[in-house]
Amino acid sequence: MIDYSEKIPNNVNLAQDRTLQRALEHWQPNYLQWWRDMGPDGSQDFEVYLRTAVSVDPSGWAHFDHVRMPDYRWGIFLVPQDATRRIHFGEHLGEPAWQEVPGEHRANLRRIIVTQGDTEPASVEQQRHLGLTCPSLYDLRNLFQVNVEEGRHLWAMVYLLHRHFGRDGREEAEALLARRSGDPDNPRILGAFNERTPDWLAFFMFTYFTDRDGKYQLCALAESAFDPLARSCRFMLTEEAHHMFVGESGVARILQRTCEKMNQLKTDDPAKLRAAGVIDLPTVQRYLNFHFSVTLDLFGADQSSNAALYYSSGLKGRYEEGKRGDDHRLKNDRYTVLGVREGQLATAEVPMLNALNEVLRDDYIKDSMSGVERWNKVIEKAGIGFRLAVPHKAFHRKIGTFAELCVAPNGEVVNRATWDANESRWLPSAEDRAFVASLMGRVVAPGQFANWIAPPARGINSQPVDFEYVRFN
Ligand SMILES: [Fe+2]
Numbered sequence: 001m002i003d004y005s006e007k008i009p010n011n012v013n014l015a016q017d018r019t020l021q022r023a024l025e026h027w028q029p030n031y032l033q034w035w036r037d038m039g040p041d042g043s044q045d046f047e048v049y050l051r052t053a054v055s056v057d058p059s060g061w062a063h064f065d066h067v068r069m070p071d072y073r074w075g076i077f078l079v080p081q082d083a084t085r086r087i088h089f090g091e092h093l094g095e096p097a098w099q100e101v102p103g104e105h106r107a108n109l110r111r112i113i114v115t116q117g118d119t120e121p122a123s124v125e126q127q128r129h130l131g132l133t134c135p136s137l138y139d140l141r142n143l144f145q146v147n148v149e150e151g152r153h154l155w156a157m158v159y160l161l162h163r164h165f166g167r168d169g170r171e172e173a174e175a176l177l178a179r180r181s182g183d184p185d186n187p188r189i190l191g192a193f194n195e196r197t198p199d200w201l202a203f204f205m206f207t208y209f210t211d212r213d214g215k216y217q218l219c220a221l222a223e224s225a226f227d228p229l230a231r232s233c234r235f236m237l238t239e240e241a242h243h244m245f246v247g248e249s250g251v252a253r254i255l256q257r258t259c260e261k262m263n264q265l266k267t268d269d270p271a272k273l274r275a276a277g278v279i280d281l282p283t284v285q286r287y288l289n290f291h292f293s294v295t296l297d298l299f300g301a302d303q304s305s306n307a308a309l310y311y312s313s314g315l316k317g318r319y320e321e322g323k324r325g326d327d328h329r330l331k332n333d334r335y336t337v338l339g340v341r342e343g344q345l346a347t348a349e350v351p352m353l354n355a356l357n358e359v360l361r362d363d364y365i366k367d368s369m370s371g372v373e374r375w376n377k378v379i380e381k382a383g384i385g386f387r388l389a390v391p392h393k394a395f396h397r398k399i400g401t402f403a404e405l406c407v408a409p410n411g412e413v414v415n416r417a418t419w420d421a422n423e424s425r426w427l428p429s430a431e432d433r434a435f436v437a438s439l440m441g442r443v444v445a446p447g448q449f450a451n452w453i454a455p456p457a458r459g460i461n462s463q464p465v466d467f468e469y470v471r472f473n
């Protein structure tokens with residue numbers, strides 16, 4: 001059970017561990033200062049209808065109430081320990097899971113935890129201005145829910161650093177509060193987390209595509225031989241599902257509204273639709289192209305000796321490792337990767353261990369496509385012929401072998417001049433972004449929605465759509 005009598009709610013027996021308690025109580029005021037400086041802009045006094053974990057049981061971990069965000073009970077929750085858990089992949093297969101960090105894996109585990117931890121505050125920073133242009137109270141509440149949970153994910157990683165990595169861990173925990181998304185002098189670690197999230201279409205695409213990267217990384221880490229990491233990530237995944245829901249339903253509601261206008265005005269002319277105050281479908285496609293391609297880069301190089309090492313040593317598994325029917329060592333397995341040969345795309349068979357980033361990326365792509373098909377159902381239902389699609393995996397890549405090529409969304413390799421001539425058809429242009437930005441106004445009357453987005457089918461936690469999800473003070 002989570003002990004709420006503590007300053008830091010937890011189910012890790014914090015009260016019995018004075019060293020850890022001192023470290024976390026020292027870090028907590030710095031975290032709150034970071035939240036005040038870099039958390040949602042101008043919102044510190046709002047009372048937000050938030051979900052807070054009160055129990056890690058599947059039945060009861062969601063408790064809803066109006067709270068001021070700085071008073072949110074950020075805490076440390078791991079799914080309960082299974083004392084019989086054994087390592088189920090890599091060279092240590094069959095040995096008991098580790099409750100402490102083995103010396104030889106200390107540096108790599110720290111790096112994995114810091115890289116994951118860094119994305120959490122980064123996304124809060126990227127999204128901090130969005131509250132000023134929310135399309136409704138319902139959406140504002142969802143934004144804040146995502147933000148406080150990303151804050152809690154940072155807590156989850158900081159707990160591991162403090163509890164298991166001594167002084168180095170404490171230093172890393174401070175550095176997680178010092179880096180800033182997009183800061184040229186002290187940026188966040190991964191590229192996509194230094195991009196801006198300038199408007200709500202970008203926010204919904206980010207929570208659909210980039211939080212889904214989070215899901216796949218967490219799933220891989222939830223398999224880890226290092227049991228406290230596995231248990232932390234399992235619990236984080238319950239929260240991640242809501243973030244992806246916010247993205248998927250947000251884009252679906254935009255599509256629904258645009259299609260209504262298309263039918264009403266009997267046009268697919270982007271200029272006319274823009275004049276009517278909705279986002280034309282080709283612009284939605286360009287945003288999709290951008291967020292999908294930037295997120296694919298987060299999985300890292302397509303062939304990586306680090307990925308092989310992390311797997312073989314048991315630090316990071318595959319997505320749903322336990323459900324796979326192979327030997328879970330993969331020493332003799334091969335995997336087909338798409339690469340580049342003489343300036344063209346070409347497949348190659350490589351050792352699977354080296355291709356594990358690509359394996360995870362391919363699983364991610366499949367999952368991403370299924371949601372895009374659900375978006376297409378919205379368009380289809382409105383009787384409109386347009387279809388969204390994820391671009392080819394070689395499109396607009398900055399990391400890995402594709403970075404050297406110009407590739408169209410359909411997978412055709414093109415020269416630089418063709419790329420330059422078409423870039424504004426494939427990726428959001430400055431004009432697109434300016435148009436979407438021009439739609440962003442603040443709508444905060446309960447039950448009211450901005451013109452460019454349809455209301456949701458239902459509210460949060462069985463509340464009505466016109467519920468007062470956020471109270472301003
Ligand atoms: Fe997260």
Ligand SMILES: [Fe+2]
Nearest residue numbers: 211214240243
């Ligand atoms: Fe998330």
